[in-house]
Amino acid sequence: MPAYSPGRILRAGSSDAILRYQWPGLYFESKFEGRSVYFNLGPGDAILRVLVDGKWVGTLAKPAPGFYAIDGLSNGQHTARIETVTESQAAPVEFGSFALPRTGKRLSIANRERQIEFIGDSHTVGYGNTSTTRECTSDEVWLTTENSQAFGPKVAKHYDADYQINAISGRGIVRNYNGSPGDPLPVAYPFTLLDHSVRYSDPTWRPQIIVIALGTNDFSTPLNAGEKWASREELHADFEATYVRFVESLRAQNPQAFFILWATDLAEGEIAAEVKKALSMLQTKGEDRIAFIPVNGLTMSGCHSHPSIADDDAIADKLIRYIDDHVAPGWLQPPGRE
Numbered sequence: 512m513p514a515y516s517p518g519r520i521l522r523a524g525s526s527d528a529i530l531r532y533q534w535p536g537l538y539f540e541s542k543f544e545g546r547s548v549y550f551n552l553g554p555g556d557a558i559l560r561v562l563v564d565g566k567w568v569g570t571l572a573k574p575a576p577g578f579y580a581i582d583g584l585s586n587g588q589h590t591a592r593i594e595t596v597t598e599s600q601a602a603p604v605e606f607g608s609f610a611l612p613r614t615g616k617r618l619s620i621a622n623r624e625r626q627i628e629f630i631g632d633s634h635t636v637g638y639g640n641t642s643t644t645r646e647c648t649s650d651e652v653w654l655t656t657e658n659s660q661a662f663g664p665k666v667a668k669h670y671d672a673d674y675q676i677n678a679i680s681g682r683g684i685v686r687n688y689n690g691s692p693g694d695p696l697p698v699a700y701p702f703t704l705l706d707h708s709v710r711y712s713d714p715t716w717r718p719q720i721i722v723i724a725l726g727t728n729d730f731s732t733p734l735n736a737g738e739k740w741a742s743r744e745e746l747h748a749d750f751e752a753t754y755v756r757f758v759e760s761l762r763a764q765n766p767q768a769f770f771i772l773w774a775t776d777l778a779e780g781e782i783a784a785e786v787k788k789a790l791s792m793l794q795t796k797g798e799d800r801i802a803f804i805p806v807n808g809l810t811m812s813g814c815h816s817h818p819s820i821a822d823d824d825a826i827a828d829k830l831i832r833y834i835d836d837h838v839a840p841g842w843l844q845p846p847g848r849e
Contacts, residue, residue: 512609514539515620517673519711521703533603533704535636536658536676538594545615547582548591553605560594560659597656603704625672629663631724633680637661639814647814662826669831683728685749690735697757722771726782754789769838770801
């Protein structure tokens, strides 16, 4: 029984039933009638939240490959959902499929009407957001990263929207954290997996809103000897031009979308100032479905001074208020809201 998943997945296996993924925030759903359901996990390190009918039933950390059962349910219709909540930069992870016992009945599950995409870095990933201390080892970062509690999924679930979290910790627009190697986010973005093996393409993915939060890694550390920018001014110019090209490429793919750019007041305001310069350049070139939201005053009490769960709530609330007030509030209202 194939899983429903709107994220960036590479289908493999004889019947395309194996879903290979690497970007964070993936989720897999199945709707059925019966008292139990099984799901099959492939290789790869992951932390998975298991939910039934929107309620948490368990968490699996680095589960072994194989079949897992959810049983003891009432005899009726249910929706099972498996959420990936941490990063998998090192290697892809595999999800197999759902399966039912003979007494179960598979039910159809449809794409949600609303789609929201979040593009960013560790702030969007939810890096160490459940940690009770800023000092964390690499293992502790991995264990305390909870993407389902980050601001992106919270905003999407508020609107009952499908979502993608296309973010990588430590990456920037042109420069990664402290000049570290690896693709900047716009270079990695076009691909289903981080190895560039397959370009991402899904005609059903047409987000009405795209939220971008990038620039922290470009500017939060001084330039090092040997980096390609001889001065901060050169870095600024490269950042602004690349940011503009990236948004223009997104616009070409998503003519229907409204863009929301946001940044914190970190780095003495340099990040927000540079994002606003890119915004101004885009508006000068005719882009009018776009806005900038400053996000200030966060506690940054997660691992390595990253947003905490409380900070994620604050970011989500700010985005929701803006969307309700400015971005087609009629068709983005959550079900049942007057």
